[in-house]
Amino acid sequence: MLPAEGTLGRLAATLASADRPLMVAGPAPLAMRDARRDLERLRRALGAPLLADAASQQVPTLACGDLAGPRLEPDLILQVGRAPVGGRLERWVAGRRRVVLAGTPGHGWPDPSSDAEAVILGDLAATVGALAGVLPGRPASCWNDANAEYARAVEAAREEHLEGPWHEGHVLRTALARWPEAGLVVLGNSLPIRHADLWASPPRAGVLHQRGVSGIDGLVAGAAGAAVASDAPTLCVLGDVSFLHDLGGLSVARRAPAPLVVLVVDNDGGRIFERLPIHDALGPESFERLFTMGPGIDVAHAAATFGIPFARATDAASLNAALQEALGRPGPTVVHAPATGSRAADRALADTIAALPLPEGLA
Missing domain, CATH: 3.40.50.970 (Thiamin diphosphate (ThDP)-binding fold, Pyr/PP domains)
Structure with a gap:
């Protein structure tokens, strides 16, 4: 079941108005694996980085989302699926302007903090595909470039810490x-x-x-x-x-x-x-x-x-x-x-990511 056409149109207009959009993919059904290409089309049209929970069936553009994500300052978040598992990221997302796309809830409400601007329910994979089809693309921006640079720095930090015991x-x-x-x-x-x-x-x-x-x-x-x-x-x-x-x-x-x-x-x-x-x-x-x-x-x-x-x-x-x-x-x-030993390793990685200088366009 898809949301009404008017709902998709209003959502597309809301998303297109954002200057610093961000996507967060939370836990989602296995069917969302087949929607990876549509979700990537949607992400590119929106011009947004993607934080993706390990159970989201998606591939993030920014790793270590629970640590790296809360350093960003988006003006609108599109949450796809349920709320993320990581407590730090879940709390941070809950305090931001956001719209939630979710399947018909069977195990818990996808907006546990009850502060989303809108919660749109329906066939999640089909809704992502339909939204990707109506959202107009946008030119490259300093937000995109800065996020790509930040993502490279986060991944390099993680690789360095993986060299430990x-x-x-x-x-x-x-x-x-x-x-x-x-x-x-x-x-x-x-x-x-x-x-x-x-x-x-x-x-x-x-x-x-x-x-x-x-x-x-x-x-x-x-x-x-x-x-x-x-x-x-x-x-x-x-x-x-x-x-x-x-x-x-x-x-x-x-x-x-x-x-x-x-x-x-x-x-x-x-x-x-x-x-x-x-x-x-x-x-x-x-x-x-x-x-x-x-x-x-x-x-x-x-x-x-x-x-x-x-x-x-x-x-x-x-x-x-x-x-x-x-x-x-x-x-x-x-x-x-x-x-x-993960407690010490997790803390060390968190400290390193917190100390990374933010590229111009994110700071």
């Missing part, structure tokens, strides 16, 4: 780059999806992402369902606590006819809590016991319980080898990737 971000970057375009990627909640945004290039495969009251529950079973329904190679990336919460999901994972990799990024607990104020309010012992709660399970034994092949990966080479082997056989494989 192996951490959770390296796991996401390596795994997503290796997974085939014809497959599916299921990104776990908490840090995996955030590290995909921060450290990885956009996945070539379609991306699924479960959200909910307790988003870490049922991830293995959900990935198994996706693998069975699609008959496509499926990669599920989740943390060690999420893995513990759905060990029983390994039973149904055995039904997958195509390769299904359950990649356990093991940083010994719920490390996302280290980024919240509660971390500084408690002593280390209480914090570890009450919040991070490292499960301390033997991942190899968990896989063996269900008769599932197992591999351990401690660097990019061993992870690539494990994924290659898993892709060569049907059914599930559990890959255990111990990795720590």
Whole structure:
């Protein structure tokens, strides 16, 4: 279902009036993969940089959107899909003039802050295509040129920081780059999806992402369902606590006819809590016991319980080898990737991006 013709015309006029437009693509259905070309046409006609959530099915023009995006000063934001997962970016977007394009909401309202100028509901992919067809193009501007220069500086900063010791971000970057375009990627909640945004290039495969009251529950079973329904190679990336919460999901994972990799990024607990104020309010012992709660399970034994092949990966080479082997056989494989240190790495990258000089036209 498309919005009414008059609605599209008014929206096109609103977008064309912006001098410093920005696009933000939030989590969206798999069908939006087929709309990549239309969304790029829309972006070019609008003359806007694109910040794209890892679950948006899109390719951003500016990496590290949760860190780099809030330094921009757009006069209008076009949000495509749901609100972004990254908390910093979500809060920043919520305080700006914006229009939201979204599919018919099935899991949450796409404007949780309830301050968008307009929320337009309909078939998201078809609406993007129709809007791209009616929006007049605009000439190149200093806004475009400055954003392109800024994007190059952000990517160079990220590449420099990736030269450091192996951490959770390296796991996401390596795994997503290796997974085939014809497959599916299921990104776990908490840090995996955030590290995909921060450290990885956009996945070539379609991306699924479960959200909910307790988003870490049922991830293995959900990935198994996706693998069975699609008959496509499926990669599920989740943390060690999420893995513990759905060990029983390994039973149904055995039904997958195509390769299904359950990649356990093991940083010994719920490390996302280290980024919240509660971390500084408690002593280390209480914090570890009450919040991070490292499960301390033997991942190899968990896989063996269900008769599932197992591999351990401690660097990019061993992870690539494990994924290659898993892709060569049907059914599930559990890959255990111990990795720590992302908190310091994330902070260092954030500090570097915050210190980048903004090109003329952005400052």
